[in-house]
Amino acid sequence: MTWKRWAExxxxxxxxxxxxxxxxxxxxxxxxxxxxxxxENATKRPTMSSVMVWLGSENITIALPRAPAFTMIKSPSEDCTMSMSNVFTELSSR
Known part of the structure; x- marks a missing residue:
C-alpha cells in the first residue's frame, strides 16, 4: 500500500x-x-552513511525509489496476498 500511494x-x-x-x-x-x-537490487539500496546524511539534512536531493518486487495487497476475498506483478514488469524491462 505504501508503494501504491507513493506512485500515485x-x-x-x-x-x-x-x-x-x-x-x-x-x-x-x-x-x-x-x-x-x-x-530488490541490493546495489540500488542506500548505504547507512547516505541514510544518516539524508536524515540529518533538510535541503538535500534524495533519489526516487523504484517499485518494489513484492507488495502486499488486500483483496475482497483474502486478507493479504503477495503480488508478483512488479517482479514480472521489472524482469521484462531489463
Whole structure:
C-alpha cells in the first residue's frame, strides 16, 4: 500500500492525520528513504552513511525509489496476498 500511494503522488494518505499537521514533509522523506532501503537490487539500496546524511539534512536531493518486487495487497476475498506483478514488469524491462 505504501508503494501504491507513493506512485500515485499521495504518500500523505498513509500518514496519521495528527502527524500530517505537524511535519508532513519530514514524514514523506522518511517514507521515501524507507522505500529506497527495500529495493530488490541490493546495489540500488542506500548505504547507512547516505541514510544518516539524508536524515540529518533538510535541503538535500534524495533519489526516487523504484517499485518494489513484492507488495502486499488486500483483496475482497483474502486478507493479504503477495503480488508478483512488479517482479514480472521489472524482469521484462531489463
Amino acid at each position: 503522488g499521495r504518500p500523505e494518505i498513509i500518514i496519521d492525520p495528527f502527524l500530517v499537521e505537524n511535519s508532513s514533509n519530514e514524514i514523506v522523506k522518511l517514507i521515501q528513504i524507507g522505500l529506497l532501503c527495500v529495493q
